[in-house]
Amino acid sequence: MPGLRLESVGNAVLAPLDLTLAPGEAVAVLGPSGAGKSTLLRIVAGLLPHRGRVFLGNEPMTGRAPHRRPIGYMSQDLHLFPHLSVAGNLHLPLLFTGLSRAERTARVAQTLKTCAIAHRATRRPAHLSGGERQRAALARALVRGPRLLLLDEPFSSLDPTTRRTLWREFDTLRRAAGMTALIVTHDPEEAAALADRTVTLRAGELHEERTTPPCFSSTTRRCAAC
Amino acid sequence: MRALSLLAWAPLALIVATILGALAALALHLPLATLTAALADPETHFALALSLRTSLAALLIALALGVPSAYLLARRRFPGKAVVETILDLPMVTPPLVAGIGLLFLLGRDGPIPALGREMLFAPAGVVLAQAYVATSVVTRSARAAFGAIDPGFAANAGTLGLPPFWAFLLVEVPMAGRALLSAAILGWARALGEFGATLMVAGATRFHTETLPMAIFLNIASGRTDVAIACALVLLGLAFALLLAIRLLAGERADPMTEAPDARLAA
Structure with missing residues (x-):
């Protein structure tokens, strides 16, 4: 049973794409600005209409309202309630x-x-x-x-030291909880630090898949060069 | 340089002096004993009570209709939205007398809903109708600006956190717009309290029946009882001052309703 499965998911911005995440797997979506990374997350969160089908485990999510999806979504702007x-x-x-x-x-x-x-x-x-x-x-x-965590540029606005600290802490936390995660970032270093696997979106199309670069230790999740 | 600086203050000083001058002239026109007697006059009491009752009823109507409408206007796009928004603004720029004539014809014997007119025209219900007509416009416009200033991403985020849309609106967007909505309500209430022209047309000016504070001023000035007119004017001014002061005082931060925690800044 997959953690997350997307079948021909797309809309006006995003070309139809297929993507499967194993349970407990973290996948980073890399790509330049405007590639459709955030759109993909918003589709999975139920915030945008789309074509294709979204499954969480074997459970169909398509057409289900955002508040009925067992998903944690952290937007780029955070949107912490100020009151x-x-x-x-x-x-x-x-x-x-x-x-x-x-x-x-x-x-x-x-x-x-x-x-x-x-x-x-x-x-x-x-x-x-x-x-x-x-x-x-x-x-x-x-x-x-x-059951699924969606993170949109989660630590982009922080200084390098704080970012690396949070990368380590988040990775430990996610692995301990066995949580599946789809993480959008434009930073290959962040992708490597947080994810088991990386996919790249360019102009709305999924172009390549690769695993975490070898310079990242599988135990500490830290780049040897960092 | 000093002369230029003084010149810069002159317009402000002129405006403030004119307002204070008019208020002082009104307040000092009567000897204190006459003013006290006029304030205790049953007609003043009736006008104050009717004004408070009708304006609060009008405010409730304005909030019930204006807040959901404002949210829709702030969040949704639909064909003819600009025309709808312009129509909603009309009561604010139309002379109240004109609005009153319109309402009179709408509810009159030859209008489309004469049955409702029989209940409302020249009755306290008509006062509420006229006040609600102008207050709704003020509330809708102010509330629309309040909701429009909130990033829709907050409501979307609340949805992904498990909050159904209505609760996201009630627990996230309304509190975030809270002070602006309260200001809108106070402005709408102040507008309803001071409403005269439309009320005159729809409810008439009958002593001890449809006699609101502005109507009492009109009736008593017309009949030469300036003492009651001035007393009613001062009461209206006092209410307006209190309402405006309330808006100013809304700046204070409130406790977190989710945890009832004290203000974090004070604790920090």
């Missing part, structure tokens, strides 16, 4: 999960701790640093325990 604290941003996705308030509070606390942002739980997004905002957005995407 809520970091903890509030994590509480909101749990409102319709059937968990009691105590269970929600415990889940939020655990996720904040896992993403190393618990010390900023009461802060509003406007009062966080760039790295803290990324951690908060990642925690929010993870809090419902999604």
Whole structure:
């Protein structure tokens, strides 16, 4: 059973493409600006109409509303809700999960701790640093325990040191949870650090697939040259 | 240089002085004892009570109709949208008397819905109708600007986090537009409180029946009872000042409703 399967998925921007992710596999989508990378993620998240079919495991997602998909999506702009604290941003996705308030509070606390942002739980997004905002957005995407994680240029606006730290932390976290992930980036180094496999989108077409470059250690997920 | 600097302040000083001058002239026109008696007059009390009741009812109608309409206008594209938006703005630029005549003919004996007209015309319900007519336009326009300023990506993101569209609207977009929506409501309420022309046409000017504060000013000036007219004018001014001050005070940050956490900046 695949983690994610796309069959002839496309729209006005994206040529029909097929892509399969194994359960627990992370695939990076590389490509220049305007290639359709974010469009692909938005289609999988259910935010854009499209042709073709999307499956999560064997479950068809096509035509299913975004809020009914067991997916965690972290957009490039993060879109942390400014009127809520970091903890509030994590509480909101749990409102319709059937968990009691105590269970929600415990889940939020655990996720904040896992993403190393618990010390900023009461802060509003406007009062966080760039790295803290990324951690908060990642925690929010993870809090419902999604089966698939969609990350759009997740750490693009950070300084190199913070980026590498977050790459390592995210990779460890994702592997521990066995989570399937589709990650959009324009940075080959980021793709190699976060993903098991890389595909390239150019002018709306899927051009090549390759595995992580050998310079990246399979255990530390770090480039020997970094 | 100093003369130039003084010159730059002159227009502002002139505007403020004119407003304060008019207010002071109004407030100081009557001896304090006469003013106090006029403020205690049953007619002033009736006008104040009717104004508050009708304007609040009009505000509720304006919010119920204006907020969803504003959201639709801010988020959806449809053929003829520019024409619809222009029509919605019309009540703000049309003289209220003209709007009142239109409503009178619409609901009158020869209009398409005379049955409704029998209930509303020259009755307190007509006051509500006239006030709602102008307040809805103000609320819709302000709320549309409020929703338009919010990146639709927030609602889309809320959807991917498991929030159904209605709840994403209620828990994300409405709070994000919260202060602007509250300002829209206050502006709409202020406009309803001060409505005169359309009310005169639709509800008439009958003492102790359709006598709102502006109507009381009109009736008492016309009949020479300037004391009650001035008392009503001062009450209207006081209400308008309080409403405008409320808008200014809305700048304060509120606690997070999801966690009831104290303001993070204070805690930090």
